[in-house]
Amino acid sequence: MGAVKGSSPKTSKGTLGKDQFGEYLKHILRLEHVSSPVSTSALSESMKVAPSTVTDMLKRLAGKKLINYVPYHGITLTPEGEKLAVKAIRRHRIVERFLTDMLGFEWHEAHEEALLFENDISDEVERRLYSALNRPKVCPHGYPIPTKVEDVLVEEVTLYSLEPGEQAEVMSVKDDDPEMLRFMASLGIKPGVKVKVEVKDPFKGPMQTMVGKQKRTVGWHLANAVFVKKLR
Amino acid sequence: MGAVKGSSPKTSKGTLGKDQFGEYLKHILRLEHVSSPVSTSALSESMKVAPSTVTDMLKRLAGKKLINYVPYHGITLTPEGEKLAVKAIRRHRIVERFLTDMLGFEWHEAHEEALLFENDISDEVERRLYSALNRPKVCPHGYPIPTKVEDVLVEEVTLYSLEPGEQAEVMSVKDDDPEMLRFMASLGIKPGVKVKVEVKDPFKGPMQTMVGKQKRTVGWHLANAVFVKKLR
DNA sequence: CTTGAAATTTTGACTAACCCAAATTATAAT
DNA sequence: ATTATAATTTGGGTTAGTCAAAATTTCAAG
Structure with missing residues (x-):
């Protein structure tokens, strides 16, 4: 019953696999x-x-020429690897966006749900998903949906770095802790919202801030998981 | 780094796995x-x-109590297994529908694209997909989206079983051959369309039919891959 | 009730992706 | 030069899937 099974295509040249x-x-x-x-x-x-x-x-990644691997001295991505990495990140963010925009998931669920199947969709599905979503610029957490490396990077000015009196707009938030995301949402912190620091305690103490029109107390950890762009 | 990896959840009680x-x-x-x-x-x-x-x-399926397996004497699904089978079919058809309705895929592509990731989505994604699609009754090929076994079955009256003069509505078509589906589409054959047999050659010969308002010649193989409901 | 072909299972392997602990070895900083 | 730390190697393990060839079972025909 030979058939067409045998040799699997796998992660061949520019393709993301199930691995x-x-x-x-x-x-x-x-x-x-x-x-x-x-x-x-x-x-x-x-x-x-x-x-x-x-x-x-x-060693496997190096075998596929996706990284430059010098034993004992760390690794860097090859151009190929970088391309694939960007592709993987792009896909993840598109799928997250699909989950929130089209299926109504909360942002704290989107990240993990996306991980479940993002590696299994075809490029074509990804493309069509992106179109159907109206070619969004960012994922639900505010990170850019990239086409090249430069797009991946994000200004990493944290809310915590602001001083009393300063105003800023939330650009993105750390996306890997569902509980924290849930809590952030309850505070009204999300991309696009304006924040203003009123009081900042010393010794990594909490900040008194205005989130939109709400008075909010924000601890050090959380304030460091929120990335902002200063205003004025 | 022990962590939470170790024992995988896998196909646990009522859940579809990646397998x-x-x-x-x-x-x-x-x-x-x-x-x-x-x-x-x-x-x-x-x-x-x-x-x-x-x-x-x-043996593995039997180990999970999804089938009754008597060596040398074949198998039947256990109630559990039947439930899971229905669930798998339901999911497949929902995903197909998503691919055609929301992403604009052609029906001949939907089947294979669905296979790629249908096993990786969570139950919640499936549920929301179904809602977002407006709770459709059938897949793009006309097969019911089931909740229980009885729903899975389909009237298997083929187009070929019709005699000259008889009219029918196409209910569903075989979904597993992309090329045939593509060809069917080119003939205008799809669920919902009305057909009328005009001439039927003997010896498994072709039929002259009206598909909608178009005169079409349909060969034996194709006519047997089209399921209909007789009219009048 | 025997026999032999067909169906089925067992045996023995293989691949591919993962993953880990413990032992070993290399590096870099003092 | 020594040594702590980082990294690699060694030697396992798992799960999931696959197959060909050998052995076994069944069943139907004689």
């Missing part, structure tokens, strides 16, 4: 933005897998 | 409709895998 490659690439791209080359331990922590697992994966 | 279980269950349900219990060879042919592969799978 974890996309996930790894996403993390590498983000980490590289912080410090390049990326260390095994950084990836291990970020991916929440053992260092030995990472080393394994690096 | 092939859903696919097998779908096929078993269909085959059981034809003749029950279902034989290994029938499944092997239908799934396009070797008989030994099927036997393996049957």
Whole structure:
């Protein structure tokens, strides 16, 4: 019953597969933005897998020419790898947007729901999804939907960096903690909202702020998960 | 980095997993409709895998109590298995509908695109998809979107069974051959369309028919892939 | 009631993606 | 030069899927 099964296509040239490659690439791209080359331990922590697992994966990624891997000296993305990473991030954000805009999910659910099937849709579905959504510029958490590396990066001015009296617009928020997102939503913090710092306690203490027209107290952790653009 | 990885949730009680279980269950349900219990060879042919592969799978399916498996004597679905099979079919048809209605895919593409990610979406996404689609009754090929076994079955009166002079409405068409679907579309054959047989050649010869207002010649194979409801 | 073909299962492997702990080895900083 | 830390290797493990070939069972025909 031979048939057409045998050799699987897999992650062939410019395609995202069912594997974890996309996930790894996403993390590498983000980490590289912080410090390049990326260390095994950084990836291990970020991916929440053992260092030995990472080393394994690096060898496979290197085999596919997606990363430059110098044992003991960290890795960088190859142009190919970078392209795929951007593609994976783009897809994730489009799917998130689909989940919130077309299916009515809350933003704290979108991230994890997207992870479930984003790696299995075809490029064509992604394209059509994007069109059907009206070619949005950002994901529900305010991050850009990129076409190239430069688009991925975001101004990382945190709410916490503001001083009393300063005003700003929320641009994006950390998207990986559903509980925090839920809480942020309850405070009215989301992309597009205007904030103004009134009081800032020392020693990483909480801030008294205006979120829109509401008085809100915001702790250090949360204030560091909110990215803003200063106004005036 | 122990974390929460270890034991995977997998196909736990009433849930469809990433595995092939859903696919097998779908096929078993269909085959059981034809003749029950279902034989290994029938499944092997239908799934396009070797008989030994099927036997393996049957043991796993039986382990999960989804089928009643008597070695050498075929299988039947357990109530559980039947429920899951219906669920898998329902999901497939909802996703197909999503692809055609919301993303504009052609019906011949929908089937295969759906297969790519239908097993990875959560129940919640399925539910919301269904609502967003306005709770449709059938898939793009005219098959019902079921909630229970009885809904899955379809009247199997083929276009070929009609005699000259008889009129009918197309209810559904075989959904598993993209090329045939494409050709059907080119002839204007799709669910809802009215057909009338004018001439029927003997020896499995072609039929002269009216499809809507168009004169069409339809061969035996195609005429047997079109299911109709007689009119008047 | 035997026999043999057909159907089915078992056996023994294989691939591919993951993943980990423990032992070993390399690097870099003192 | 020493040593702590980081990284890799070694040696396992799992799950999911697949197959060909050998062995077994069934069933129907004689």
